[in-house]
Amino acid sequence: MDPLQQQVQRNMVEWFELFHKIAVLVCQHLQLPPNILLEEDPQSQRLDLLRAFFYETAGGNSCDDEDVTLGSNPHSDWGSLTIVWQDEVGGLQTYCRSCELWTDVTPVPNTFVVHCSDITSLALQTKWPSPLHRVLSPKHERRASLVYFGYPPRHLSLKSIADSLSSFRDPQQRQGNEDSVPRGYNEETLESYSLLKNQALDASDSGATKQQLERIYNMPIQQVIQDKWQQVQRY
Numbered sequence: 001m002d003p004l005q006q007q008v009q010r011n012m013v014e015w016f017e018l019f020h021k022i023a024v025l026v027c028q029h030l031q032l033p034p035n036i037l038l039e040e041d042p043q044s045q046r047l048d049l050l051r052a053f054f055y056e057t058a059g060g061n062s063c064d065d066e067d068v069t070l071g072s073n074p075h076s077d078w079g080s081l082t083i084v085w086q087d088e089v090g091g092l093q094t095y096c097r098s099c100e101l102w103t104d105v106t107p108v109p110n111t112f113v114v115h116c117s118d119i120t121s122l123a124l125q126t127k128w129p130s131p132l133h134r135v136l137s138p139k140h141e142r143r144a145s146l147v148y149f150g151y152p153p154r155h156l157s158l159k160s161i162a163d164s165l166s167s168f169r170d171p172q173q174r175q176g177n178e179d180s181v182p183r184g185y186n187e188e189t190l191e192s193y194s195l196l197k198n199q200a201l202d203a204s205d206s207g208a209t210k211q212q213l214e215r216i217y218n219m220p221i222q223q224v225i226q227d228k229w230q231q232v233q234r235y
């Protein structure tokens with residue numbers, strides 16, 4: 001590796017660890033149990049990802065097409081928790097389901113945005129919805145962001161996460177014996193969860209379904225996420 005590559009890698013590792021610490025602190029602050037929504041054992045490999053984004057302006061000389069989208073399409077994040085750092089340009093928006101409007105997530109210096117992502121939301125029976133969000137193409141200034149996608153320990157399943165969260169909040173609560181998905185989900189909310197959609201280009205069933213949740217409910221998270229990466233593989 002040349003010195004520049006080494007420097008970039010060192011910086012990325014530092015940021016990766018910093019974002020992971022922030023994610024752990026968020027869980028602690030929300031009084032969520034340790035080592036359930038995030039892999040906290042330093043010896044264990046994480047599924048987590050850190051991505052650096054750089055959004056070019058849509059109105060540059062090289063492109064006259066007004067419809068061009070250089071941002072990010074509406075989606076929800078698959079994991080447990082997402083931590084976003086964005087610069088002052090803005091463009092991140094979340095969808096308000098009840099008012100049916102896109103709302104700007106206004107950049108605030110020295111702050112991070114935290115999304116409760118699909119896995120956490122599903123384990124909490126959508127009590128905390130996973131936000132549908134998108135990034136608009138910046139018009140005048142280029143935009144940079146760093147996005148950390150946190151995942152639970154790879155061997156856990158949605159069921160075991162759901163059981164741990166409910167017994168943590170209510171120690172009297174007995175763990176469910178059945179492997180089936182509990183009732184109580186808001187099915188309309190589920191429809192926007194990317195984790196439950198078939199995102200393959202040739203997918204015929206593009207809608208999210210309760211059956212999909214049933215299919216993955218007892219699978220190790222690692223397998224669920226591997227299947228998702230297969231779906232979004234573009235050759």
Ligand SMILES: O=C(O)CCC(=O)C(=O)O
Pocket residue numbers: 051053072077084086092133134135145146147
């Ligand atoms: O760049 C951002 O602010 C967010 C990007 C995003 O939502 C994602 O990559 O999942």
Ligand SMILES: [Fe+2]
Pocket residue numbers: 075076077133
């Ligand atoms: Fe996202």
